[in-house]
Amino acid sequence: MAVMFKLSLSYLSKNKIQNTLIALLLLLSTLLVSTAIVILANTGNQFKEMHSRTNGSHQILTFDKGLNDPQAVHDWWAAQNGVQVSPLLTYRILSGITFGGADIPNLYLYMMNTPPPPWSVDELVFASGTQHSAPEQGSVWIPTSMANAYHISVGDTVGFKTGSSTLELNVSGIVIDVPYGAPFSNTARVWMNPTDYQHDLATLAGNENRMMGIHFNDYSMNSVYWERYNRETGIPFLESKMEFEAIASFYLIINQVIGFIMIFMGVVMLSIALMTIGFTIADAILANYRTIGILKSLGLTSQKTIGTYVIQYALLSIVAIIPGLALSIWISKWIIDISVSSLRVGNQNIPVQGLDAAILAGVLLFALVILFTVLYAKKARSIQPVQAIRYGMSETDYSRMAGRMNSPLAHWIGFTRLPVTAVLGFRHVFKNIKSSVLTLLLTTMASSVLVLGYVLLTSITGIEQTAAKWGYDNANIAAVVVNKGNFPKTELKQTLEEDSRISNAGWQGNTTGVISPESSATVKGQSISLNLSVLDGSYQELGFETLKGVNPQHANEIAIGVSVAKTSNKDLGDLIDIYIEGEKRTFLITGIYQAIANMSVSGRITIDAMRSVNPGYSEFDVIFINVNDMAQAGKVASELNEQFKDFASVVTQKTLLDSVYAEAANILIYPMSLIGLLFIIVTFIIIFSTCRINIRKESRTYGIYKSLGMTSRQIRLSLTMGMFILSSMGAILGIFAGVYLLPILLEMVLSGYGIVQLPLILHWGGMVLFTCLSIIAASLGSWFSSRIIREASPRMLVIE
Structure with a gap:
C-alpha cells in the first residue's frame, strides 16, 4: 500500500x-x-x-363586457363548498406611467379600489414597505413585477396617465400579487386608497369594471363546478376567464x-x-x-x-x-x-x-x-x-500506429507534397485518434452551446422580426383601447382613412368561446374555454401567420391554436362547435397556429362570425395599423397617441414587444453566458491536457526534429495548425447542431406554452464570431501545451 x-x-x-x-x-x-x-x-x-x-x-373572472351580472356570479361561487372567492374587486383601467422623467408606454394598469381585509383569496405579501389594511391617502401599492422591471422603490413617486393629465402618487408598498405579478407581463394591479379611488378616478370617462378570484380546494374538480354553474344559472359564463395554467x-x-x-x-x-x-x-x-x-x-x-x-x-x-x-x-x-x-x-x-x-x-x-x-x-x-x-x-499498438501513418488515407492527403510543418500537424492528428475524436466532439459541443445562446438571445431581443411566428400580429403600430366607454371610434377611423401615410388598419376585439365537452378528446366531461380574437379587417394584411392552412376569411371559418387542436383532436378541414355568448356555432378549421399568449388556447374568427351572434358587436380592444413607410411608424404613433391619449395608448410594435421581452433576455443572458464560458474553459483544459500527454509521449521524436534543424516555434506552430484545422471542423458541425438540433430540445419545453416551432433569427456573422471562441480556446490549449518543446534541449528530448 x-x-x-x-x-x-x-x-x-x-x-x-x-x-x-x-x-x-x-x-x-x-x-x-x-x-x-x-x-x-x-x-x-x-x-x-x-x-x-x-x-x-x-381562476380569475373579469367582468368587462357586461354579459354577466358580477354580483350574481360572485354570490353563486361564494355559496359553493370546497371553493373560496376573493371580494368582488372594482377597478378602472389606465395605460402607461411616467417615472424618473421618462414616459413608460405599454403598461396596462388595473387601478384597484382596495377592499378592507381580510381576504380569503389572493392575499398580498409585502416585499417592501409597511403593511396596512389599505394604502394611505396619496399612495399606492404596486406589484414586484412592475417595481423590478422599472426599478421603482418604496418612497418613489409615479405618475399615472389619466388621459390629458397625470395622477401623481407615492409608492408606499411593493407587494407580491401572484395573479398579476409574473415577470415579462405588461399588465399590473395597482392598489389605491379607497378615498383616492373615488376622488381621482370616479370622474374619468369610461366604465368601472369588476373582477374576482376563485380558489378551489381541489383544482382538478373545477370543471364539475362550472358544469353545475351552467346548469343552475341557465346562463353560461361569457366574460373573460384566466386559467391557473396561464x-x-x-x-x-x-x-x-x-x-x-x-x-x-x-x-x-x-x-x-x-x-x-x-x-x-x-x-x-x-x-x-x-x-x-x-x-x-x-x-x-x-x-x-x-x-x-x-x-x-x-x-x-x-x-x-x-x-x-x-x-x-x-x-x-x-x-x-x-x-x-x-x-x-x-x-x-x-x-x-x-x-x-x-x-x-x-x-x-x-x-x-x-x-x-x-x-x-x-x-x-x-x-x-x-x-x-x-x-x-505493446507491439500490436506499435504496428497499428505505424500502419495508420502509412494508410491509403495518408497517401491520399499527400503528406509527401505538403510542407513539413503541415505534415507534422496532420501527423499529430492522425496518430492520436482518440484525443482527436475527443477534440472534435468537444469543439462541436462548445460551438453549439455558444451558437444556441447567441441565437436564443438574438431571437428574443429581435422578436419584432418574428412576432407573427410567436402568435402576434406583424402590424407596424398598435393602438390599445384604454377607455372603451367614450372611445371615439368614428373619429379614429376617419383619421386613419384620411392619413396618406397609413396603408391599412384592422380592429380587433376579444371574446370567450367554449368548446363543448363532446368535442374534447382528452378530458371527457370538461369544456374548453378559449380566447377568441375577433378581427374587423384582414388577418393576412396585418401579418398573422399560421403553421398550417390559412387564417379565416368567412363567417363560418376559424383558425385555432395548437393547444386547442391537440386537446380537441382537430385538424385542418374538420368542423368544430364553439359556443359564443351562449349560442352554438359550427366552424370549419382553416388554419392552426402557435401563440405564446394564452398558451395557444385561443382561436381567430372574423367580425362577420361574431356579428352572426351579436349584430351590434363593437367591443374592440386594439387597432392594428400599417404604414407605407416604416421609417414613419414612430412619428405616426406619436401623433396618434397625442391626439387620442384620453382613450388609447398608441405605440409601435417594437416598443410593444421590447417592453415585455427585454426582461426575459436580461434574465437568460447570465446562465447562457455561464454555460458558454464553462465550455470554453473546459475546451482549453482538455485540449491542453491531452496535447501535453501526446507531446510527452513523443518527446524523442520532437528531439530528433530539433536536432535536424527545426526550431521549437516551427514544431509548435505545426501542432497548433493541426489542432486549428480539427477544431474548425468541430466548430462547423457545432453551428449546425446549435441551429438545428439543440432548439429541438427547447421546443420540447416550450410546447407546453403553445410554441411547437421555435422562431429563430439567424445572424450568421455573429454565429461564426462566437464559434471562433471555441477554435481560439482549442488552438491556445495546443499552443500553451507545447511549451515543453521550447524549454527542452534536443539532447534531453532524445534521452527521454
Whole structure:
C-alpha cells in the first residue's frame, strides 16, 4: 500500500499542471451538473409555495363586457363548498406611467379600489414597505413585477396617465400579487386608497369594471363546478376567464428553459469529463509504458499498478468535487433569485431545495470517476515488460500506429507534397485518434452551446422580426383601447382613412368561446374555454401567420391554436362547435397556429362570425395599423397617441414587444453566458491536457526534429495548425447542431406554452464570431501545451 501511495504522489507531483487541469475539469463538471440539478429541482417550487401561502386564485373572472351580472356570479361561487372567492374587486383601467422623467408606454394598469381585509383569496405579501389594511391617502401599492422591471422603490413617486393629465402618487408598498405579478407581463394591479379611488378616478370617462378570484380546494374538480354553474344559472359564463395554467406560465417558463438547457449540457459535460479522464489515464499509461514495464519486472503486480491510478484520481476528485458542490449551490441560488425575483420578499434569499440531490450528484460523480479509472487502468495488466522497454507500447499498438501513418488515407492527403510543418500537424492528428475524436466532439459541443445562446438571445431581443411566428400580429403600430366607454371610434377611423401615410388598419376585439365537452378528446366531461380574437379587417394584411392552412376569411371559418387542436383532436378541414355568448356555432378549421399568449388556447374568427351572434358587436380592444413607410411608424404613433391619449395608448410594435421581452433576455443572458464560458474553459483544459500527454509521449521524436534543424516555434506552430484545422471542423458541425438540433430540445419545453416551432433569427456573422471562441480556446490549449518543446534541449528530448 505504501508503494502504491508513493507512486500516486509521484504521478501527482510529476505532472502538476496536467493534474491541476484535470481537477479543474472535475470541478467545472460538478459545478454545471449540480447547478442544473438544483435549478431543475426548484422549477416551480417558489411559485407553488407563494401561491399556497397567499391562497392564490386558480381562476380569475373579469367582468368587462357586461354579459354577466358580477354580483350574481360572485354570490353563486361564494355559496359553493370546497371553493373560496376573493371580494368582488372594482377597478378602472389606465395605460402607461411616467417615472424618473421618462414616459413608460405599454403598461396596462388595473387601478384597484382596495377592499378592507381580510381576504380569503389572493392575499398580498409585502416585499417592501409597511403593511396596512389599505394604502394611505396619496399612495399606492404596486406589484414586484412592475417595481423590478422599472426599478421603482418604496418612497418613489409615479405618475399615472389619466388621459390629458397625470395622477401623481407615492409608492408606499411593493407587494407580491401572484395573479398579476409574473415577470415579462405588461399588465399590473395597482392598489389605491379607497378615498383616492373615488376622488381621482370616479370622474374619468369610461366604465368601472369588476373582477374576482376563485380558489378551489381541489383544482382538478373545477370543471364539475362550472358544469353545475351552467346548469343552475341557465346562463353560461361569457366574460373573460384566466386559467391557473396561464397564471403560472410566466413564473415557470424561464426556470424550465434554463434548467432544461443546463441539465442537458451538464450531462454532456459529465460525459466529456469522464471520457477525458479515461483518455488521460490511457495516455498516461502509454506515456509511462516503459516505467510500468520496469516496475512490473521488479515485482509490482497489476492490481497495485491499477491502485496507483485509483488513489491518484480519488485524491483529485475529492479536491475538485467538494468546492464544485459549494460553488454550484451559490450559483444556483443566484440564478434562481434572478429568475423568480418577483416572488422575493425584501432582501431575503429565496429558500432553495434540492441540495441533497446536488450532494448525491457529487457522490455519483466521484463513483463514476473511480469506475472509469479502474476500467481504463486495466490496460496496465496487459503490459509486457520486454515490449514496454523496446517499443514504449505493446507491439500490436506499435504496428497499428505505424500502419495508420502509412494508410491509403495518408497517401491520399499527400503528406509527401505538403510542407513539413503541415505534415507534422496532420501527423499529430492522425496518430492520436482518440484525443482527436475527443477534440472534435468537444469543439462541436462548445460551438453549439455558444451558437444556441447567441441565437436564443438574438431571437428574443429581435422578436419584432418574428412576432407573427410567436402568435402576434406583424402590424407596424398598435393602438390599445384604454377607455372603451367614450372611445371615439368614428373619429379614429376617419383619421386613419384620411392619413396618406397609413396603408391599412384592422380592429380587433376579444371574446370567450367554449368548446363543448363532446368535442374534447382528452378530458371527457370538461369544456374548453378559449380566447377568441375577433378581427374587423384582414388577418393576412396585418401579418398573422399560421403553421398550417390559412387564417379565416368567412363567417363560418376559424383558425385555432395548437393547444386547442391537440386537446380537441382537430385538424385542418374538420368542423368544430364553439359556443359564443351562449349560442352554438359550427366552424370549419382553416388554419392552426402557435401563440405564446394564452398558451395557444385561443382561436381567430372574423367580425362577420361574431356579428352572426351579436349584430351590434363593437367591443374592440386594439387597432392594428400599417404604414407605407416604416421609417414613419414612430412619428405616426406619436401623433396618434397625442391626439387620442384620453382613450388609447398608441405605440409601435417594437416598443410593444421590447417592453415585455427585454426582461426575459436580461434574465437568460447570465446562465447562457455561464454555460458558454464553462465550455470554453473546459475546451482549453482538455485540449491542453491531452496535447501535453501526446507531446510527452513523443518527446524523442520532437528531439530528433530539433536536432535536424527545426526550431521549437516551427514544431509548435505545426501542432497548433493541426489542432486549428480539427477544431474548425468541430466548430462547423457545432453551428449546425446549435441551429438545428439543440432548439429541438427547447421546443420540447416550450410546447407546453403553445410554441411547437421555435422562431429563430439567424445572424450568421455573429454565429461564426462566437464559434471562433471555441477554435481560439482549442488552438491556445495546443499552443500553451507545447511549451515543453521550447524549454527542452534536443539532447534531453532524445534521452527521454
